[in-house]
Structure formats: C-alpha cells, structure tokens
Amino acid sequence: MFWIVCAALTGVVAMAIAAPLLRRQGPGAEPTAAYDLRVYRDQLREVERDLERGVIDLADAERLRVEIGRKVLAADRALERSGSTLRATGGWAALAVLAVLLGGAFLIYQRIGQPERPDAPIAQRIAQAQELYDSRPSQAEAEADAPQRPRPEADADYAALIERLREAVKKNPNDPRGLELLAEHEERLGNVIAAKDAQRRLVALRGDDVSADELARLAGLTIEAAGGIITSEGEDAVARALARDARNPQARFMVGLLHLQNGRPDRAFPIWAGLLAEGPESAPWIAAIRGSIGDLAWFAGHPDYTPPESAAALPGPDADTMSAAADMTPEEREQMIEGMVKGLETRLANQGGTPEEWARLISSLPMIGQKDHAADVLGEARKVFASDPAALELIEAAAQQAGLE
Known part of the structure; x- marks a missing residue:
C-alpha cells in the first residue's frame, strides 16, 4: 500500500511538472509572436474606430499608427525566425531530465535505503533498542576492532x-x-x-x-x-x-x-x-550537541523544539558599556548589573521573550541577591511556557543552575 501511494503521488507531481513543458507544442501550436501580431492588428483597428468616433484627433491617430506599426514589424520578424515549432525540443529535453531524476532517485533509494524494512510500533522499537543495548561488544572486543588513530610525531626530547x-x-x-x-x-x-x-x-x-x-x-x-x-x-x-x-x-x-x-x-x-541550555558555549560537548540537537529533537518527538541561541547571539552589554564598567566602583558596577537585569525583566513582562531570555533572567536574579524573586519569575515562566515542553526544559535547567527547587 505504501508503494502504491508513493507511486501515485510521484505520478501526480510528474504530470504537474510535465504539463507546462508540453503545452502548445507540435506542428499546430501557435507561436507567441503570432499571438502578439494578432493583438497589434486589433489595436490598429481600435485606433481607426476611435478616430471615426472623434475620441482622438488625426495627429494622435497617426502617432499611434506609427508606434503600433513598429511593434507589428518586430513581431512579424520574430515570427519568421521562430517558425512553427517552439519549445518542443526544450520541453522534451526537460522531460528527459525529469525522467532521469525520478529514475535516479529510485535507484539511489534501492541502493542506500531500506525498502523491505517494515514499519514497527513503539513497543517493538523499544525492544529492538534493548536488544541492541544487550548485544554490545565487550571493552576488549571494541578496542580490538577500533580503527587506529593517527599518532602525532613526538620529538626526541619529549x-x-x-x-x-x-x-x-x-x-x-x-x-x-x-x-x-x-x-x-x-x-x-x-x-x-x-x-x-x-x-x-x-x-x-x-x-x-x-x-x-x-x-x-x-x-x-x-x-x-x-x-x-x-x-x-x-x-x-x-x-x-x-x-x-x-x-x-x-x-x-x-x-x-x-x-x-x-x-x-x-x-x-x-x-x-x-x-545545551546550561552551557557554557565553550564546553567541548556543546558543539556536538548543537550540531545534532535539531535532528535529535525530531526523532524524539519534539519537532517544534528551538535550540537556545549561543551566548554570543543573546543581547548583552556592548563594548562601550563594558569599557565604562572597568572604571566603576564595585557599588556602581553592581548597580549597572542590577539595572540590566531589571531592564530584561521589564521587557519580558511588557513584551514577552524567548525561553532563553527567561532562562537567563532566572539564572541572573540570584547573582544580584534576589533568589526569592527568581523563584517567582520561575513560576511565571512555567505558566507562560506550560504548553511548550522543550521551552520548559530550558527553564528548569536554568532553575537548577540557579539553585532553585
């Protein structure tokens, strides 16, 4: 049944692509230039009718005749060059390319796909995963089969x-x-x-x-x-x-x-x-996670998951602010940081924000001595993202990092 549906859908798509390529081809097809020539001749007759009704004067009529006449001559020359068969060669060539693509896709799937693999319910997949887990090689077997790593050349002294x-x-x-x-x-x-x-x-x-x-x-x-x-x-x-x-x-x-x-x-x-939510971005495992988390989320049943932005992409103090902070007293610096945190909180309260921004606020509030308030913000964030499991995971990770229950 699956292959019948796939074949039917492929046929429909192929027909939709092929129809424009073959339209108006063959010996009886009308070239575009012939259609243009007929339109220009109708325009000349319309000019004569307007002149008879007095809609335009003789000077305007003559100007329109000259302008349309130039278009008639150009269309006539194009008609002579094109002949009576346009786009036939190109259309059939495009169809040939389409056939090659469809056939190539089928052959590639036969080579690297698994056309005979049946669908499996979730219980069977879990059982297969457990079987894979139980059949792992021993450490000695894995070490014996492991590919040899290239070893750096060490100098004699080292x-x-x-x-x-x-x-x-x-x-x-x-x-x-x-x-x-x-x-x-x-x-x-x-x-x-x-x-x-x-x-x-x-x-x-x-x-x-x-x-x-x-x-x-x-x-x-x-x-x-x-x-x-x-x-x-x-x-x-x-x-x-x-x-x-x-x-x-x-x-x-x-x-x-x-x-x-x-x-x-x-x-x-x-x-x-x-x-990934906890970071830091410099941790050696973050790059590996960030490169695969999108596909992993899809396979795990979270297709709407949006990974957090890297720390460099999140808005923060600019260079001028950081330069000014270097000359501040500790008290002034604390006031600046508190102002930035409060500014983020105000913006989230008035305009909303991403899960990453809420997570950053939750982890920042305890740093300025407002751990109890961070717990209140955590409760609010849980309400805001109650229907988004992936966002809640980021929020809970930030709460754990901040030492909140």
Missing part, C-alpha cells in the same frame, strides 16, 4: 621525557601525580589504551576520595579506546561519575550518547537539551 615518566611510574605505582601525568601525556601521544589504563589505576588509588571529574575522564578515555562505543565498562565509569556528582556535565553528555547509540533518542534528547 619522547625521552615520557619514557622516563613511564619508568618512574613503574618504580612508584602508587604515586597519584605520576599516574595523572602519565594518563595525560599518553593521551597526548595518541596512546589512548595506555592513557585509559593509567587513569583506571589512578581512580583505584584514589578510592573513596576519587572525584567525579576523574571518573568522567576515565569514562571518556574508556569510550575513546573502544572507538567511540560505550561498552559496559565505559557505562560503569559514567555511572560512578554521576554517583559522585549527578550534575557532572561530561558524564551526562555520555549518558545521552549511550542512549543514542542504543536507539533511544527519546531519552537522549532531554539530557542534551538541558546541557
């Missing part, structure tokens, strides 16, 4: 220093600073597996004192060593990082990536949308 560092870590394996440096420089040399192993030993050495950032770094190296695949070992490192700090942005980014790799864009979207 290579000698790294070799000395390796020897020092071997002699003193419980030195956290040595392991930290080894993981950093092995990664810099492109030895990701060695960097991962050094970071894993560092995490084990830290024990209960390990930080969320160190665990997130281990997760990143584990994923990179596996060629980008988040194996169960990488997932475990991510989970441990989030157990230390549930708001760790790098670990949350990797959770979203895990859901994407296993066919759950509905779970990945709110995580990445929240990270």
Whole structure:
C-alpha cells in the first residue's frame, strides 16, 4: 500500500511538472509572436474606430499608427525566425531530465535505503533498542576492532621525557601525580589504551576520595579506546561519575550518547537539551550537541523544539558599556548589573521573550541577591511556557543552575 501511494503521488507531481513543458507544442501550436501580431492588428483597428468616433484627433491617430506599426514589424520578424515549432525540443529535453531524476532517485533509494524494512510500533522499537543495548561488544572486543588513530610525531626530547615518566611510574605505582601525568601525556601521544589504563589505576588509588571529574575522564578515555562505543565498562565509569556528582556535565553528555547509540533518542534528547541550555558555549560537548540537537529533537518527538541561541547571539552589554564598567566602583558596577537585569525583566513582562531570555533572567536574579524573586519569575515562566515542553526544559535547567527547587 505504501508503494502504491508513493507511486501515485510521484505520478501526480510528474504530470504537474510535465504539463507546462508540453503545452502548445507540435506542428499546430501557435507561436507567441503570432499571438502578439494578432493583438497589434486589433489595436490598429481600435485606433481607426476611435478616430471615426472623434475620441482622438488625426495627429494622435497617426502617432499611434506609427508606434503600433513598429511593434507589428518586430513581431512579424520574430515570427519568421521562430517558425512553427517552439519549445518542443526544450520541453522534451526537460522531460528527459525529469525522467532521469525520478529514475535516479529510485535507484539511489534501492541502493542506500531500506525498502523491505517494515514499519514497527513503539513497543517493538523499544525492544529492538534493548536488544541492541544487550548485544554490545565487550571493552576488549571494541578496542580490538577500533580503527587506529593517527599518532602525532613526538620529538626526541619529549619522547625521552615520557619514557622516563613511564619508568618512574613503574618504580612508584602508587604515586597519584605520576599516574595523572602519565594518563595525560599518553593521551597526548595518541596512546589512548595506555592513557585509559593509567587513569583506571589512578581512580583505584584514589578510592573513596576519587572525584567525579576523574571518573568522567576515565569514562571518556574508556569510550575513546573502544572507538567511540560505550561498552559496559565505559557505562560503569559514567555511572560512578554521576554517583559522585549527578550534575557532572561530561558524564551526562555520555549518558545521552549511550542512549543514542542504543536507539533511544527519546531519552537522549532531554539530557542534551538541558546541557545545551546550561552551557557554557565553550564546553567541548556543546558543539556536538548543537550540531545534532535539531535532528535529535525530531526523532524524539519534539519537532517544534528551538535550540537556545549561543551566548554570543543573546543581547548583552556592548563594548562601550563594558569599557565604562572597568572604571566603576564595585557599588556602581553592581548597580549597572542590577539595572540590566531589571531592564530584561521589564521587557519580558511588557513584551514577552524567548525561553532563553527567561532562562537567563532566572539564572541572573540570584547573582544580584534576589533568589526569592527568581523563584517567582520561575513560576511565571512555567505558566507562560506550560504548553511548550522543550521551552520548559530550558527553564528548569536554568532553575537548577540557579539553585532553585
């Protein structure tokens, strides 16, 4: 049934495109110049009738005859040049191009599409995603199949220093600073597996004192060593990082990536949308999120989602204001910032604004000592964007960043 509908729609569109191309073609078709010539001759007869009725005088009639006569001669010459078949060759050539495009589209779909894949209800898709998740390769298998990364050429002095560092870590394996440096420089040399192993030993050495950032770094190296695949070992490192700090942005980014790799864009979207709303724009994961969030929103069932503008695109103080702020006392600078925040609040109250602007106001008010008022603005924003789930996600992310419940 699907193919019948597609074929019918394609045929209708092809006919709509072809009809103007073939219209008035063939030996009996009237050229445009012949139509123009008939119109000009009718105009000459109209001039004679106006002259007989006294609508125009003899001088005007003569002027009109000369002007229309020039047009008649030009149309007659065009008729002689064009002959009796116009646009036939061009029309058929256009039809040939149309046929090539339709045939090419069909062949390309047959090659890279999935014409035999049946539609699947949401429950089946979730089951397939779970099957994909359960069938992930092990870390060792993923590392063995990972493509070889190009390694930067290290100069002799730097290579000698790294070799000395390796020897020092071997002699003193419980030195956290040595392991930290080894993981950093092995990664810099492109030895990701060695960097991962050094970071894993560092995490084990830290024990209960390990930080969320160190665990997130281990997760990143584990994923990179596996060629980008988040194996169960990488997932475990991510989970441990989030157990230390549930708001760790790098670990949350990797959770979203895990859901994407296993066919759950509905779970990945709110995580990445929240990270994009929180920023900062300089964070290494923001560029990856911004480049794919539009498609991700569509697959997740949020086609109306509008990503927040980058920090550079949001209105803020200009160069003159920033220059003047440098010469202000701390009290004057606080007054200036408060005035800007209040100006934004007034504009949103009177004219409305984007979810990004509301989020910025919510996160700015606590910075000027008005956290309680920020909670009031949060309640108002929730009412304004009650019917927009994507906007509410941005608002809630700003509220969490501002420390609001």
